[in-house]
Amino acid sequence: MDLSPHSTEPTGSAHHRVVIVGGGTAGISVAARLRRAGVGDIAVLDPSGTHWYQPLWTLVGGGQAPLETSRRSEESLIPDGVRWIREAAAAVDPDARTVSLAGGGLVGYDYLVMAPGLQLDWDKIPGLAEAIGHDGVTSNYSPEYAPYTWELIKGMRSGTAVFSHPATPLKCGGAPQKIAYLAADYWRKQGVLDKIRMVFVLPDPKLFKVPVWTKALEKVVERYGIEVRYESEVTAVDGARRELTITDKKTGTEETLGYDLAHLVPPQSAPDWVKKSPLADGPYGFVKADKHTLRNPDHPEIFALGDVANLPTSKTGAAVRKQSPVVVAHMVAAMKGAEAGKKYDGYTSCPLVTARDKMLLAEFDYDLKPAKSFPGVNTFKERRDMWVFKRYVLPAVYWRGMMTGRV
Ligand SMILES: Cc1cc2nc3c(=O)[nH]c(=O)nc-3n(C[C@H](O)[C@H](O)[C@H](O)COP(=O)(O)OP(=O)(O)OC[C@H]3O[C@@H](n4cnc5c(N)ncnc54)[C@H](O)[C@@H]3O)c2cc1C
Numbered sequence: 033m034d035l036s037p038h039s040t041e042p043t044g045s046a047h048h049r050v051v052i053v054g055g056g057t058a059g060i061s062v063a064a065r066l067r068r069a070g071v072g073d074i075a076v077l078d079p080s081g082t083h084w085y086q087p088l089w090t091l092v093g094g095g096q097a098p099l100e101t102s103r104r105s106e107e108s109l110i111p112d113g114v115r116w117i118r119e120a121a122a123a124v125d126p127d128a129r130t131v132s133l134a135g136g137g138l139v140g141y142d143y144l145v146m147a148p149g150l151q152l153d154w155d156k157i158p159g160l161a162e163a164i165g166h167d168g169v170t171s172n173y174s175p176e177y178a179p180y181t182w183e184l185i186k187g188m189r190s191g192t193a194v195f196s197h198p199a200t201p202l203k204c205g206g207a208p209q210k211i212a213y214l215a216a217d218y219w220r221k222q223g224v225l226d227k228i229r230m231v232f233v234l235p236d237p238k239l240f241k242v243p244v245w246t247k248a249l250e251k252v253v254e255r256y257g258i259e260v261r262y263e264s265e266v267t268a269v270d271g272a273r274r275e276l277t278i279t280d281k282k283t284g285t286e287e288t289l290g291y292d293l294a295h296l297v298p299p300q301s302a303p304d305w306v307k308k309s310p311l312a313d314g315p316y317g318f319v320k321a322d323k324h325t326l327r328n329p330d331h332p333e334i335f336a337l338g339d340v341a342n343l344p345t346s347k348t349g350a351a352v353r354k355q356s357p358v359v360v361a362h363m364v365a366a367m368k369g370a371e372a373g374k375k376y377d378g379y380t381s382c383p384l385v386t387a388r389d390k391m392l393l394a395e396f397d398y399d400l401k402p403a404k405s406f407p408g409v410n411t412f413k414e415r416r417d418m419w420v421f422k423r424y425v426l427p428a429v430y431w432r433g434m435m436t437g438r439v
Contacts, residue, residue, distance in 0.1 A: 046117075048073050048115070049071070049141070049142045051075050052075070052145040053131060054340070055106055057434070058339075059076055060076070060109050060110070062147065062335075063110070064111045066363070076114055076116050077121050079119055080106055082104075082106060083108075085104075086203070086349070087349060087426065089175060089207075090172055090385060092175075093181030093214070094182065094215070095182040095214075095218070096388065117133070120133065121134070122134045122305055128140075129142070141333075143366070143367075144334045145334075145335045145359060146311065146341070147338045149203075150201075150203060150300050150301065151302065152300055153298055157266060157267065157268065157269060159269035159271060160296060162269075163270075166271070167271030168271075168292055170293070170294070171295060171296055171298065173203075185219075188215075189227065190227035191292030191293070192228070192289065192290060193215060194231045194289065194296075195230070195233070195295045196265075197297055198235070198265075200300050200316060201300060201301075203300065203347045204348050204382065205240075205347075205382060211295050212256075212295070213386045214385060216256035225256065229259070230256065231260075233261045233264050233278055234260065235281060236262065237262050239260065240384075241396075242400050242402065245412065248386075249392070261278060261280070265279050266294075269294070269296065301317055302317035306319060306340060311334065319334075319340050321336040321337070321342060321343060323344060323378065324376055325375065326376060332366070335359045337352060344378065345379075345380045345397075346380040346382065379403050381394065383422045389416050391415060391416075391422055392413070392414055393411035393415075393421075395411070
C-alpha cells in the first residue's frame, strides 16, 4: 500500500489501525496529534479537496477578509505518513468495525474517530433552499454565499435587514448575531444606519447562554437599535416577494415581514448517514460520546469530537482544540492497554465580534462558567486587541499550530 507521503488511491477494501472520518478541523487535528504521538497506520476519509477555516467566513461576509484566506487544499494538511482516502463514508458498522464508502469500498479499523462535521438543512425552512444566494437572501454558513453577504451589506442604504438564528444546535452559536453587528457598524459609519430597520430573530429568551456576556450584548443591540424577536423563528422564505414568515414560538403567531437583506442561518443536524447509524444519539442524530472522554460508551474503540459529537456544549473550532488532545490521550493509552486520566471539561469559545474593530471573547465550560485563556484581560467588555486576535492571530494559530498537532 502506498503511504508516501499521503496516498489517495481508491480503496476496494482495506484495514487501518486508526480510521478518521472527516479531514476538517477535528479530523486533521487528531491525525496530526496521533502522528506526533508516534501512532502509525492512520487513514483519513474525506471526499473534499478543500479544507476551510470557517471562523473567517463571518469576516468574509462583513467585508473584512477575502474568502481565499479561509481556504487550503486538503492535501496540504494531511500529515505525512497518513493515508488520505478521498471518499465519503456512507455507513458505519461498529460490530464489524468497518466503514462503508460511498464509492462501494469498505475500510476496517481498530480505532475509529468520527469527525464528519454537521449537515446544513437548507430544505427545513420552506423557500430557503430556493432563495439562498439571490433575492437578497444570504448566509455566512457557506463559502458560496459569504461573499454575497458583503455585496448586500455594501449595497444597502435603506430598508429592512433581517438576521436569524436557527432553532437547532448550530456551529458557532454567536455567528448569526456577529454579522448583524458588523453590518450595523458599517452602516453607522456610512451614515445610513438610521434609515435601516434591523431585526434579529432568535429562538432563545436571551441573547447568549452566559449572563455576563448577555448583558454586554444587550448594550450592543441597544447601541445599534436592533429589534430582537426573542423566542421566535424564521419559518418560511418567499424570495420572489422578498418576504419572510416569522413565528413567535410562545404564542404561535405568524408575521409576514418584507426584507431587503436577509442573513439566514439554516437548521443543522448530524449528517443523514450518521443519523441512521447505530452511533446516533438524541433528536438531531449526533454521535453518542462520553462528555469527558469523548468515547462512545457502547463501543469504546470509537471516539467522536467536533460538530458531530453529541456534547452539551457549543460546537466550535475552539472546542475541538481542547477535545483533540483528550481523544489522542485516551486512544494512545488504550493502545497500550492503559487508561488515560485526561478529561474534556466542555470548554468552548465564541469570539463575539461586536463592531468592525471590537470583540468580546466568550469562553466557558459545561457549567457555563467563564473559562478565560487570558486571566489578566477583561474579555467581558468589547476590546480592539481581541478583534486583532481573531482576524490575525487565530488564523495563524489554526494553520500552523492546530493543523500540525502542536496546539
Ligand atoms: C460562519 C461560521 C463561523 C464560525 N466561527 C467560529 C469561531 O469564531 N470560532 C470557532 O471556534 N468556531 C467557529 N465556527 C465553527 C467551526 O468552524 C466548527 O465548529 C469546526 O469547523 C468543527 O470542526 P469539524 O471537524 O467537526 O467539522 P468541519 O471542520 O466542518 O469538517 C468536517 C469534514 O468532514 C468532511 N466530511 C463530511 N462528510 C463526510 C463523509 N461522509 N465522509 C468523510 N468526510 C466527510 C468534510 O468534507 C469536512 O472536511 C464557525 C463556523 C461557521 C460556519
